[in-house]
Amino acid sequence: MVPWFSWSAAIFFVAGLYLGFFVAPTDVQQGEAYRIMFIHVPASILSMFIYLVMAGYAALGLIFNTRLSSMMASALAPTGALLAFLSLWTGALWGKPMWGSWWVWDARLTSELILLFLYIGFIALHASIEDPRRADRASALLAIIGSVNVPIIYFSVQWWNTLHQGATIKFTGTSMHEVMQQGLLAMLLAVWLYAIAMTLIRVRSIILERESKTQWVAELIEVKR
Amino acid sequence: MNQLSLLGLISLVVRRDLVLAMRRRADVLTTLIFFVMVVSLFPLGVGPEMEMLRKMAPGLVWVSALLASMLSLGRMFSADYLDGTLEQMMLAPQSLAIVVLSKILAHWMVSGFPLVIIAPVLGMQFDMSAQALWVLMITLLLGTPILSVIGAAGAALTLGLRGGGALVSLLVLPLCIPVLIFGAGAVESVVSGINAGSNLALLGAILVMALAFMPWITAHALRISLE
Known part of the structure; x- marks a missing residue:
């Protein structure tokens, strides 16, 4: 499955970047700088979504005691943290020409920063517990507690009237140029597929690491070599 | 074994923890002195202009209270964990969540409540008005229990x-940020002449939610840590 997702991610990545940076017209208000949105928006959406998926897997692992779901949760965390960081980074790059400063203490930025801290906390807790079973379950509990934050980030633009602009794409229709929208969708798909591919690669190595004492791992061709 | 009522159980555990804390008074005092010291460090760090300090005071006292309450979290379960009392509590027929709730209560009495008492004195150093001092006390009274309740879950997860x-x-700390925002926000709104009611109401809502769910989660975390 990994090559499928990685290759399609790469294709959509190229297509999205091409549409975003060469085809899409310049924005009336924001000029060329708006193009950073093609990375910023998918990264932000995915960083929130991955947290929910991670908390979901963690809950599954905690309730039904399935080992694979806990492994999936810990495989998702680094990708999520990376995307949260990317979203903050590109947001800062965009904020400098638009708002005139790298960082504004507004509700959405702050809560995205908290999300990054939650990811780091999850990874740190998982890393500091030796016993993998206990590590899985303890960090699963933490992930579930932290999932309270995701809706807060998502609705923060509506609840508090802040500097960060609201969503432009709505289900009822959009105020965006068509090519921009296509570019954004392509990038969203690309990041989505990238996250899946990375997670699958990581979960594969986690499985191999944990099952390294078993017969079937020892019989694998890659291991024998 | 005679039946223990709910309140009987709570008062039993609280009394036991308080007695233990009183036997080791130095631990209680360190938290308090840490709080006072951190607050007094700020004027040295940012300069003694009264105008600026008065503006910063609410946030400053709140951040220091947050840090001070982190300091004592490790002690909440560790002593009981080391001497095996915690395992006995887990084996007891009474609900572990209630035991945890009473331990949190006792922890707050020795580490959170003193901060509430001493905070007005520190606020006076920053020339806060009497009204602002009252609100500061109320927010800390609502806020420090939340810090203890959330902190208990963290302490349970990292036990040993x-x-x-x-x-x-x-x-x-990331989970405590909303408490900090609303707590400091309430005091600041009084300073700038706006009604602090909404911030206080939100703080109270967080307290009620945290009290309802967190002891149960903490009990679960303890079970994970001790299995």
């Missing part, structure tokens, strides 16, 4: 780990 102290802060 190496480097537990720094890890607890890493886990708990």
Whole structure:
């Protein structure tokens, strides 16, 4: 499955970047700088979504005691943290020409920063517990507690009237140029597929690491070599 | 064995923890002195202009209270964990969540409540008005229990780990940010002449939610840590 997702991610990545940076017209208000949105928006959406998926897997692992779901949760965390960081980074790059400063203490930025801290906390807790079973379950509990934050980030633009602009794409229709929208969708798909591919690669190595004492791992061709 | 009522159980555990805390008074005092020292460090760091300090005071006292309450979290379960009392509590027929709730209550009495008492004195150093001092006390009274309740879950998750102290802060601080925002926000709104009611109401809502769910989660975390 990994090559499928990685290759399609790469294709959509190229297509999205091409549409975003060469085809899409310049924005009336924001000029060329708006193009950073093609990375910023998918990264932000995915960083929130991955947290929910991670908390979901963690809950599954905690309730039904399935080992694979806990492994999936810990495989998702680094990708999520990376995307949260990317979203903050590109947001800062965009904020400098638009708002005139790298960082504004507004509700959405702050809560995205908290999300990054939650990811780091999850990874740190998982890393500091030796016993993998206990590590899985303890960090699963933490992930579930932290999932309270995701809706807060998502609705923060509506609840508090802040500097960060609201969503432009709505289900009822959009105020965006068509090519921009296509570019954004392509990038969203690309990041989505990238996250899946990375997670699958990581979960594969986690499985191999944990099952390294078993017969079937020892019989694998890659291991024998 | 005679039946223990709910309140009887709570008062039993609280009394036991308070007696233990009184036997080791130095631990209680360190938290308090840490709080006072951190607050007094700020004027040295940013300069003694009264105008600026008055503006910063609410946030400053709140951040210091947050840090001070992190300091004592590690002690909440560790002593009982080391001498095996915690396992006995887990085996007891009474609900572990209630035991945890009473331990949190006792922890707040020795580490959170003193902060509430001393905060007005520190506020006076920053020339806060009497009204602002009252609101500061109320927010701390509502806020410090939340810090203890959330912190308990962090303490339970990191029980018996190496480097537990720094890890607890890493886990708990992000979760405590809303408390900080609303707590400091309430005091600031009084200073600038707006009604503090909405911030206080939100703080109270967080307290009620946290009291309802967190002891149960903490009990679960303890079971994970001790299995």
